[in-house]
Amino acid sequence: MPHSPVVIGVDSSTQSTKALFVDATDGRTLAVGRSPHRVDGSAGARETDPEQWWQALREAVAMGLKESGVPASAVTGIAVAAQQHGLVALGRDRRPLRPALLWNDTRSAAQAAALVAALGGPRAWTDPTGSVPVAAVTAAKWRWLCENEPSTAARCTAVRLPHDFLTERLTGVAVTDPGDASGTGWYSTATAAYDPELLQLLRLAPELLPTVAPTGGTRVGTLTTGAADALGLPSTVVVAAGTGDNMSAAVGLGLGGAGLLDHPVLSLGTSGTVFAATRARPATPALSGFAATDGSHLPLACTLNCTLAVDRVATLLGLDRDDAEPGGEAVLLPYLDGERTPDLPAASGLLTGLRHTTTPRQLLGAAYEGAAVTVLRALDEVLRACGLDPASPAVAERPLRLIGGGAQGRSWVETVRRLSGRPVILPTGTEVVAVGAAALAASAVLGTDPVALARAWGAGTGPELPPLERDLATWERVGSVIESATPALFGPGGVTDPGSG
Numbered sequence: 001m002p003h004s005p006v007v008i009g010v011d012s013s014t015q016s017t018k019a020l021f022v023d024a025t026d027g028r029t030l031a032v033g034r035s036p037h038r039v040d041g042s043a044g045a046r047e048t049d050p051e052q053w054w055q056a057l058r059e060a061v062a063m064g065l066k067e068s069g070v071p072a073s074a075v076t077g078i079a080v081a082a083q084q085h086g087l088v089a090l091g092r093d094r095r096p097l098r099p100a101l102l103w104n105d106t107r108s109a110a111q112a113a114a115l116v117a118a119l120g121g122p123r124a125w126t127d128p129t130g131s132v133p134v135a136a137v138t139a140a141k142w143r144w145l146c147e148n149e150p151s152t153a154a155r156c157t158a159v160r161l162p163h164d165f166l167t168e169r170l171t172g173v174a175v176t177d178p179g180d181a182s183g184t185g186w187y188s189t190a191t192a193a194y195d196p197e198l199l200q201l202l203r204l205a206p207e208l209l210p211t212v213a214p215t216g217g218t219r220v221g222t223l224t225t226g227a228a229d230a231l232g233l234p235s236t237v238v239v240a241a242g243t244g245d246n247m248s249a250a251v252g253l254g255l256g257g258a259g260l261l262d263h264p265v266l267s268l269g270t271s272g273t274v275f276a277a278t279r280a281r282p283a284t285p286a287l288s289g290f291a292a293t294d295g296s297h298l299p300l301a302c303t304l305n306c307t308l309a310v311d312r313v314a315t316l317l318g319l320d321r322d323d324a325e326p327g328g329e330a331v332l333l334p335y336l337d338g339e340r341t342p343d344l345p346a347a348s349g350l351l352t353g354l355r356h357t358t359t360p361r362q363l364l365g366a367a368y369e370g371a372a373v374t375v376l377r378a379l380d381e382v383l384r385a386c387g388l389d390p391a392s393p394a395v396a397e398r399p400l401r402l403i404g405g406g407a408q409g410r411s412w413v414e415t416v417r418r419l420s421g422r423p424v425i426l427p428t429g430t431e432v433v434a435v436g437a438a439a440l441a442a443s444a445v446l447g448t449d450p451v452a453l454a455r456a457w458g459a460g461t462g463p464e465l466p467p468l469e470r471d472l473a474t475w476e477r478v479g480s481v482i483e484s485a486t487p488a489l490f491g492p493g494g495v496t497d498p499g500s501g
């Protein structure tokens, strides 16, 4: 009997690649293949060889095929969602000239500040792009490459984001989507096209860039013979344009034009992000005003230090992840990688409020609190960007959808509930970025709306935990330390503009 059609949603995130095999008829997860990658670098550098992502994609697909027992002939579509912003510089042979500069590489902070000044301040950037450049933004990374490795920049014949690089490996087609493009700093969310004035300022030739597909669910082509051989899949498999990981999570949760708008999400991974899909184009210096991949928008704030940083504190203390209790007087800002929100690229971890009575478990709890308050402080701004009044009781009761690896952890869930005072939904689909990519793939195969499809699949629904009484004392204690964490405290490299996102 023929197998029902299967689509593969790929999440190529900072730490690993996941390939989710989904039954396209009902959204059932059949298997998930996984393969880790390495992030190299110290003193602000964060790099990964893009060939590692390609290798990991191959391994994750092979694992998924084996575990699902699905015949390769049943696979009809694939799409890639990946970590945002990373700069992939390719040479004439379409191979990387150097490792990718990742979203959490802070060496480009000075270039970001110079770009803001060159255009006349934050508003001059939010008007076209929706966002103010910070070290994470690809435009700042391109300028860093030009200034620090000019011969590599001169040899560069193509500039790609992580998901574009992988989509091109699959199809041979140079294509991106509006969602991931909106994190580059050279794409205008106002005109839905690359901005020629910004490209000129960046000294980036438009020929180096991929074309922008109308949506992440656009059919780009089919697998090349080489990619089909490498993946063990038929060359008839349809490839969709794909998108950035946060945009894909929105699709997987059923948020967007054909789904729920203005419902907040908190993602707990290497980065902490808070965002919502909304109708109006965001343009405030306090947030990244991204495009979603389906024509709606995605106001978002992102921190550099979330699960990985807290896990590191647990390791330093010799404790298990969940061996934590509320921090008491201790405040720990786990800014081990510098920080993006607030914009403190030269920051390091900060501990204050230590007493003779402070226990290691409280210190770990303080790290959870520091990371959680840092990202949750942007939630009200996200709600305002959705046209909502955060102070209104109906908005305050709106549940927060918790996703990312951290949503699997008891301490993360309890810390977020205690500090937000909101109901929390734990979606049943634990790999919502990959679910979103699978919905984009299915959309390219079937011609349906990806958000509507993902809603029907139901991955965004799950148990709703009731609100806990809000721990305002901790919220305010941690918040006041964040307010005092100025660039001057962390030495050179800090940026004085409070714009973040």
Ligand SMILES: Nc1ncnc2c1ncn2[C@@H]1O[C@H](COP(=O)(O)OP(=O)(O)O)[C@@H](O)[C@H]1O
Pocket (backbone or CB within 6 Å): 013, 014, 015, 016, 268, 269, 270, 271, 307, 308, 311, 321, 404, 405, 406, 407, 408, 409, 410, 412
């Ligand atoms: N059961 C768990 N409890 C707490 N944290 C977890 C758990 N499982 C995974 N994680 C965290 O999830 C993170 C990976 O999540 P993921 O969303 O895949 O990250 P990324 O997208 O940045 O690669 C790890 O840093 C790990 O700390």
Ligand SMILES: O=C(CO)[C@@H](O)[C@H](O)COP(=O)(O)O
Pocket (backbone or CB within 6 Å): 013, 014, 015, 082, 083, 084, 085, 103, 136, 183, 244, 245, 246, 269, 270, 271, 272, 273, 288, 302
């Ligand atoms: O830079 C951002 C968002 O602007 C990050 O959210 C990256 O997209 C990386 O995500 P994770 O690997 O942490 O999921």
